[in-house]
Amino acid sequence: MASTISKPAPDRSPVTGTATQKRKRKPFLLDIYSTAVGKKYVMAITGIIGIGFVLVHMIGNLKMYLGPAEFDHYAEFLRELLVPILPRTVTLWLLRLTLIGAILLHIHAAYSLTILNRKARPVKYQSERDYVAANFASRTMRWSGIIVLLFIIWHLLDLTAGTLNGSGFVRGHAYENVVNTLDRPAVAIFYIIANIALGIHLFHGVWSLFQSMGWSNPRFNKWRREAAIGIATLIVVGNVSFPIAVLANIVKVKS
Amino acid sequence: MEAIQNITLKVWRQDGPADGGRFENYNVPEISDEASFLEMLDVLNERLINEGKEAIVFDHDCREGICGTCSLMINGQAHGPARMTATCQLHMRKFASNDTIVVEPWRASAFPILKDLMVDRSAFDRIIEVGGFITAPTGGAPDANLIPIPKPVADAAMDAAECIGCGACVAACPNGAANLFTSAKIAHLNMLPQGQAERFARTEAMVEKMDEHFGSCTNHGECEAACPKGISLDFIALMNQDYRKSKFKNRKSLSRT
Ligand code: HEM
Numbered sequence A: 001m002a003s004t005i006s007k008p009a010p011d012r013s014p015v016t017g018t019a020t021q022k023r024k025r026k027p028f029l030l031d032i033y034s035t036a037v038g039k040k041y042v043m044a045i046t047g048i049i050g051i052g053f054v055l056v057h058m059i060g061n062l063k064m065y066l067g068p069a070e071f072d073h074y075a076e077f078l079r080e081l082l083v084p085i086l087p088r089t090v091t092l093w094l095l096r097l098t099l100i101g102a103i104l105l106h107i108h109a110a111y112s113l114t115i116l117n118r119k120a121r122p123v124k125y126q127s128e129r130d131y132v133a134a135n136f137a138s139r140t141m142r143w144s145g146i147i148v149l150l151f152i153i154w155h156l157l158d159l160t161a162g163t164l165n166g167s168g169f170v171r172g173h174a175y176e177n178v179v180n181t182l183d184r185p186a187v188a189i190f191y192i193i194a195n196i197a198l199g200i201h202l203f204h205g206v207w208s209l210f211q212s213m214g215w216s217n218p219r220f221n222k223w224r225r226e227a228a229i230g231i232a233t234l235i236v237v238g239n240v241s242f243p244i245a246v247l248a249n250i251v252k253v254k255s
Numbered sequence B: 001m002e003a004i005q006n007i008t009l010k011v012w013r014q015d016g017p018a019d020g021g022r023f024e025n026y027n028v029p030e031i032s033d034e035a036s037f038l039e040m041l042d043v044l045n046e047r048l049i050n051e052g053k054e055a056i057v058f059d060h061d062c063r064e065g066i067c068g069t070c071s072l073m074i075n076g077q078a079h080g081p082a083r084m085t086a087t088c089q090l091h092m093r094k095f096a097s098n099d100t101i102v103v104e105p106w107r108a109s110a111f112p113i114l115k116d117l118m119v120d121r122s123a124f125d126r127i128i129e130v131g132g133f134i135t136a137p138t139g140g141a142p143d144a145n146l147i148p149i150p151k152p153v154a155d156a157a158m159d160a161a162e163c164i165g166c167g168a169c170v171a172a173c174p175n176g177a178a179n180l181f182t183s184a185k186i187a188h189l190n191m192l193p194q195g196q197a198e199r200f201a202r203t204e205a206m207v208e209k210m211d212e213h214f215g216s217c218t219n220h221g222e223c224e225a226a227c228p229k230g231i232s233l234d235f236i237a238l239m240n241q242d243y244r245k246s247k248f249k250n251r252k253s254l255s256r257t
């Protein structure tokens, strides 16, 4: 072992591999979440929920190219999911609550891991680091995440609540609302930037989640990078096409 | 043999754990390209001692890449620019005449600096103490090959066991995480039949002890790139998998007692 001088650690643990769970622990899930590895499971699982949502959301939005009737019909379908098993909009609200919960957990885990990591190296290297393996995406997860978060908030106020949509917002007229908002170049550019940030986030995130979850298989490991590039590209290309299509008048409100 | 001329060394000097520390510049007028990085420091130290100055303190022992004692952040890379080499195996021929080389100690809250370039890595020992071993009767030596181990399993366990505990993974990690070290120590026992009895107790205890001292893994891969033994990131995935299993299994078996 590489230790040079050892000072007795104040919290030295019992020197046996079997006596682990002596102290009274927190409830099981909180106990797992209290460790860094546990928080990474949560980051990965909530990330997967996010990816699932973003993919379905993007595919749904492609209906924009089929015209207002198709698009608004799809929007109404979302409200009628599982009707008549559940009343109208109940399923939609359950999905929304799941997503909000996932995002809150994702952010809490990201925040507390960031604090932990700062504490693990309170004095930075005084000379310049020369990174070998870390890439732009992996080193900017916090920034790309924050951009995506700001975007989510704006997006909800814009197209769900309608407060930022401008004067013409009409609940239920999803198609018109989208076109109206993206017709403003500044908004369109914000949508484009945010989705590129999301793509960068997922370029590292999708690769990383396999490690975090311990999904390692020598036969498939080499595809993890490709999977990350594929998913990130799919989402960015799909989502960025909407503001561009509106700006280019390909998608427009018939007058 | 060729000589490399006029190396400027920018070395971190720190009088003790409480001192603030600073960089100091030294000139090495000439050094053989066959010298190791540590031999170059030896030559410099000899001169400093002859001049009545204090020698630069750094860790070293075997000087053949097997003990894990040497360290050093050289030009922003743990163990310097050569891949899969410890600082003691790093040759001066990797540098050129008139180079400026910056040398810093490992930096992590778990590795306090003792003096100059020497750090205390006993936080690693705390992790090993809680599970990095097997409990075995030490009677007469058992017959060879009594426990069959498939060749690929033995190979993978050996790959993990190559870890020399130098701490380069922690030093290189932007988060000061020790996941590569801990996962290697867990894996080399968890993969072998002898390690099964304590597998889940070991994993839970070691991961949670690691948590008390180190940062968290964000899968940058810097540790793997810095490791003088080339320990694979796959072991981190294996640890993450075994930790989850151990939480569930230990919970079940503990609730039976
Ligand atoms: C809402 C604001 C968000 C913030 C602040 C945020 C922040 C972060 C940070 C800091 C990490 C790296 C954590 C680490 O490696 O320790 C991360 C990982 C990740 N994020 Fe986000 N993120 C956000 C939104 C999203 C969204 C919307 C998605 C999915 C579409 C997503 C998917 C992922 C994935 C898959 C990972 C990888 C998890 C892992 O390493 O196991 N994130 N996020």
Ligand code: FES
Binding pocket: B059, B060, B061, B062, B063, B064, B065, B066, B067, B068, B069, B070, B086, B087, B088, B089, B164
């Ligand atoms: S001195 Fe032993 S590994 Fe470098």
